[in-house]
Amino acid sequence: MNHSAMAKVSGLLLRKVSPQASRFSRPAYMGWMTVHPMPAREQSTLASGDAKEEKPIQVPKTGSENGEQKAIVSYWGVPPANLTKEDGSPWKWHCFRPWETYKADISIDVEKHHKPVKxxxxxxxxxxxxxxxxxxxxxxxxxxxxxxxxxxxxxxxxxxxxxxxxxxxxxxxxxxxxxxxxxxxxxxxxxxxxxxxxxxxxxxxxxxxxxxxxxxxxxxxxxxxxxxxxxxxxxxxxxxxxxxxxxxxxxxxxxxxxxxxxxxxxxxxxxxxxxxxxxxxxxxxxxxxxxxxxxxxxxxxxxxxxxxxxxxxxxxxxxxxx
Known part of the structure; x- marks a missing residue:
């Protein structure tokens, strides 16, 4: 049996055992076949019994390199925050959020002093x-x-x-x-x-x-x-x-x-x-x-x-x- 026939038979057997196993357990001599390593997120879903492939989430662009902004691609299911002001305009601050803002109480007594006694x-x-x-x-x-x-x-x-x-x-x-x-x-x-x-x-x-x-x-x-x-x-x-x-x-x-x-x-x-x-x-x-x-x-x-x-x-x- 030549190499091509052996590859087809082994691939068929592996798919019968596990549809995903054939992506990892290929013989070393099968160099003409592309091996696609599975992302960590996909491994975790398979471990939980969910074999669905998840699409990467495009997070808003942050930072820049050589003047070009680069987007973060995440497979971890964390949704990007799309915050807006009360008037609907985009919220541009990452260091604090709209619900953390407030109106300062400037009526407080600024002259108070704790007299040291003890x-x-x-x-x-x-x-x-x-x-x-x-x-x-x-x-x-x-x-x-x-x-x-x-x-x-x-x-x-x-x-x-x-x-x-x-x-x-x-x-x-x-x-x-x-x-x-x-x-x-x-x-x-x-x-x-x-x-x-x-x-x-x-x-x-x-x-x-x-x-x-x-x-x-x-x-x-x-x-x-x-x-x-x-x-x-x-x-x-x-x-x-x-x-x-x-x-x-x-x-x-x-x-x-x-x-x-x-x-x-x-x-x-x-x-x-x-x-x-x-x-x-x-x-x-x-x-x-x-x-x-x-x-x-x-x-x-x-x-x-x-x-x-x-x-x-x-x-x-x-x-x-x-």
Missing amino acids: FMDKFAYWTVQALKIPTHMFFQRKHMCHAMLLETVAAVPGMVGGMLLHCQSPRRFEQSGGWIKALLEEAENERMHLMTFIELAKPQWYERAIVFAVQGVFFNAYFLTYLASPKVAHRITGYLEEEAVRSYTEFLKDLDNGSFENVPAPAIAIDYWRLPAESTLRDVVEVIRADEAHHRDVNHYASDIQCQGHQFKDVPAPLGYH
């Missing part, structure tokens, strides 16, 4: 006062650079607290009272502040280096502080937010007296805070200051809860309180 409060307060000295000496009235550094650091406490509470919840088999979500929500809000300022000011290499170094040191220091005492960590964050409110108040003063140009608000800020289309930088700074004031209240409140002997799991977190 040793723990005084330690937290003077730690923050010591940290702000080199920052003010370096940046002075360079509000954009100062804001970028401030927001890079401000995004750390919520993420660290949320992460550690997340690990604690399954370890102790207990609920979190919503505080995990509240703290991660705070971290995300601070990150959006930074994304907004990046649209307005392109940081230089040395500013990026400073941010990199400061965030690295602060993250590890805050992580150890939170492990040692969450109430001290939240009090420190509360005082950091008080300083952020003061910093943005100075920014607003310079915008009002003409020392800093009041440029149009970036599109990302208009969509995130649902601002009017004609909004300016002053409007953006005002809503960011309101956010910082809310973070101040949440963190002082979190510290008070633990100082009074309560647990986070027993006190509902102020979700949505930016």
